[in-house]
Amino acid sequence: MTQNILIIGAGIIGSALAFRLGQSGCTVTMLDPSGTGGTASSASFGWVNASYEKSKPYYLLRRHAMEAWTRVMLDLPNLPYHQNGTLYADFYGVPLEKLHSEHGRWGYPFEWITHDQIAALEPKLARIPNRALFCGIEAQVLPNIAACVFREQAHNTTYIKTSAAHLLTKGDTIIGANTPVGKIHSDITILAAGSHSQTIAATAEVSIPLDKPVGLLIHTKPTKQLITHTILTDNLHMQQRKDGSITAGGDFGGSSIKNNPKSGSCELFSRLRDTIKSNELEYSHHTLGLRPTPLDGMPIVGSPKRGLYIAVMHSGATLAPGIAELVTTEITTGHRDALLNIFHPDRFVS
Ligand SMILES: Cc1cc2nc3c(=O)[nH]c(=O)nc-3n(C[C@H](O)[C@H](O)[C@H](O)COP(=O)(O)OP(=O)(O)OC[C@H]3O[C@@H](n4cnc5c(N)ncnc54)[C@H](O)[C@@H]3O)c2cc1C
Known part of the structure; x- marks a missing residue:
C-alpha cells in the first residue's frame, strides 16, 4: 500500500x-x-569520513553511509560530492598511531605516507611532517x-x-x-x-x-588550485572547493574561538596563511552554524x-x-x- x-x-x-x-x-x-x-x-x-568514532557501531554506520554516497552518485551524478581523500598531517593532537591502529583494526583504509609523498600530494603545505596518514575514500560535499x-x-x-x-x-x-x-x-x-x-x-x-554547539568556518576568495585533499593539522581543517575558495575551521565541537567570531575568523585566517604557502590567499567571509548534536x-x-x-x-x-x-x-x-x-x-x- x-x-x-x-x-x-x-x-x-x-x-x-x-x-x-x-x-x-x-x-x-x-x-x-x-x-x-x-x-x-x-x-x-x-x-565525509568515518575516522573519528570510538564506537564501532557508529563507525559501521558511517562506513555504510560513505558507500551510500557512491551509490547515490550513480542515480544523481550532478551531486556536489567529490572523493578527494584526506591528508592527516595531525588530528588536533590525537596521536595518528592511535587513529591508525584503532580504525585499521576495523578495516579503515588508512595508509602511512612519507615526507616526500606528502610534499608530492600537497606541495603548498608550509610545514611537511616526516609522515602522515592518508585516507583515499574520504570525500567532500556541499550539503x-x-x-x-x-x-x-x-x-x-x-x-x-x-x-x-x-x-x-x-x-x-x-x-x-x-x-x-x-x-x-x-x-x-x-x-x-x-x-x-x-x-x-x-x-x-x-x-x-540535543546540544547545539556553534561551529565557525572561514572562507577565502576563489584562488588558483592550492590544495587538493582535505587537510587536517594540529589546529586547522581545510579544503578547497570547486569554485577555488578555501574553507577552514578550527575545531569539530564548538570551542571558545566562536565566542567572538570576528577575532576567531582572524585567528583562523592567520593559521591558514601559516599553513599554506601562497601570497594569493584573500579572506572573504565567515559562517556560523549550529551543529544538531x-x-x-x-x-x-x-x-x-x-x-x-x-x-x-x-x-x-x-x-x-x-x-x-x-x-x-x-x-x-x-x-x-x-x-x-x-x-x-x-x-x-x-
Ligand atoms: C560548522 C559545521 C561544520 C560541520 N561539519 C561537518 C562535516 O565536516 N561533516 C559532517 O558529516 N557533518 C558536519 N556538520 C554537521 C552537518 O552539517 C549536519 O549534521 C547536517 O547538515 C544536518 O542536516 P539536517 O538536514 O538534519 O539539518 P539542517 O540542515 O539544519 O536542516 C533542517 C531544516 O529544517 C527546517 N525547519 C526548521 N524548523 C522547521 C519547521 N518548524 N517546519 C519545517 N521545517 C523546519 C530548517 O529551515 C532547515 O532547513 C557540520 C555542521 C556545522 C554547523
Whole structure:
C-alpha cells in the first residue's frame, strides 16, 4: 500500500530521505520555510569520513553511509560530492598511531605516507611532517546544494515552503502536522528539522535531548588550485572547493574561538596563511552554524511513537544518503537494519 509521508525539514537529511522514499513509491510531502537546503547544511564543512568514532557501531554506520554516497552518485551524478581523500598531517593532537591502529583494526583504509609523498600530494603545505596518514575514500560535499539536488530530483514529492507549527495527534498516534497553510495528514511524519526538531517533538511530548554547539568556518576568495585533499593539522581543517575558495575551521565541537567570531575568523585566517604557502590567499567571509548534536553524540534515528519517525544527527553531511537508504527500508518493509539498532530514540527514555 502506498504510504503518505510527511517530512519536516528540507536540509540534507530530509531531502535525501525524500529522494529515496519517493523512489520507493511513497507519496512524500516535504515542509521547510527556507528553501535554502538546510540551516546546519548551509554552514557545514561537508567532510565525509568515518575516522573519528570510538564506537564501532557508529563507525559501521558511517562506513555504510560513505558507500551510500557512491551509490547515490550513480542515480544523481550532478551531486556536489567529490572523493578527494584526506591528508592527516595531525588530528588536533590525537596521536595518528592511535587513529591508525584503532580504525585499521576495523578495516579503515588508512595508509602511512612519507615526507616526500606528502610534499608530492600537497606541495603548498608550509610545514611537511616526516609522515602522515592518508585516507583515499574520504570525500567532500556541499550539503545544502546536495539537499537542493535531492529535493529537485525526488519523485512523488511535493515541497511546500512553510513550517510545521506542531504535530497532530489522535490518541497515541501522530497523524501529521499543523502549518500556516492548514493541517497536513500523513501515515508517517518524519522529523528532520535539525536543531529545531527538539521544539517540534515537544509538541507531541517527545523529548529529543540535543546540544547545539556553534561551529565557525572561514572562507577565502576563489584562488588558483592550492590544495587538493582535505587537510587536517594540529589546529586547522581545510579544503578547497570547486569554485577555488578555501574553507577552514578550527575545531569539530564548538570551542571558545566562536565566542567572538570576528577575532576567531582572524585567528583562523592567520593559521591558514601559516599553513599554506601562497601570497594569493584573500579572506572573504565567515559562517556560523549550529551543529544538531544529540547529547550522547550519536544519531537519533527511529520511531518513538506510532506515526512519528525521528532523523536528527550531527555528521549529517556524511550520513544523509546512508540514513535515507536504511530509513526507507524500515518504513517501506518494516525491517529495521541492525546497523540502526543502537541509534533508536528510546535510548533516552529512562
Ligand atoms: C560548522 C559545521 C561544520 C560541520 N561539519 C561537518 C562535516 O565536516 N561533516 C559532517 O558529516 N557533518 C558536519 N556538520 C554537521 C552537518 O552539517 C549536519 O549534521 C547536517 O547538515 C544536518 O542536516 P539536517 O538536514 O538534519 O539539518 P539542517 O540542515 O539544519 O536542516 C533542517 C531544516 O529544517 C527546517 N525547519 C526548521 N524548523 C522547521 C519547521 N518548524 N517546519 C519545517 N521545517 C523546519 C530548517 O529551515 C532547515 O532547513 C557540520 C555542521 C556545522 C554547523
